[in-house]
Amino acid sequence: MRHGNTLSWEIRNSGPDRHLSTLLYVRDAAGLAAPADYPLPPLAPAVPLRAELVAHATAAAAEEWSAWWERAVTIDRWSQQPDVSSVQSMDPPEPGTALRALFDAVVDEAHDWHRKRFEEFRDRRLRRRDHGGTAGRTVERIEQELGRTSAPFRLQVAMLPLDRKWGRRIEADLIVVSEELWYDEDACDLFLDRILRALM
Incomplete structure (x- = not known):
């Protein structure tokens, strides 16, 4: 749009951003206390906390998540791929890391969650004159x-x-x-x- x-x-504005939504879904599902220069509110609707992921929600994973976020939220990504709502692939965390384990555990459901949010956004936009x-x-x-x-x-x-x-x-x-x-x-x-x- x-x-x-x-x-x-x-x-x-292309609507809810799939990449950033996925990052926040990983954070919320694992209860990851990710450091950041600014506080990022939870997703809505709320993502259920997955108890089996807590063991991977380490301080190291939090640091990795923060660096992952900073790589994702840069104007260069939009300059290269203007329609970031598309199904283009995203760069996952490094293999063998705690953050990658969290990502692999929830990435499919995160994309399903985002797809529903994007449909809601599209319907909301169509209702607006x-x-x-x-x-x-x-x-x-x-x-x-x-x-x-x-x-x-x-x-x-x-x-x-x-x-x-x-x-x-x-x-x-x-x-x-x-x-x-x-x-x-x-x-x-x-x-x-x-x-x-x-x-x-």
């Missing part, structure tokens, strides 16, 4: 306030089905947001304002 005139600005949503309206509001049209920019949105309103700017042209935030017009407008002003 794209918003905006491609000759001036573009906000790209205004596919441009808050992002486009925020750009238009800022243009009016600045008294000029926006400078050309591209912003990639990685969406996740999380249990609360949450968003973070990862890079200048990459944000990760929860569906709860994206579809709350006031909260999303507030979140996007500073990010878009820096790009416009």
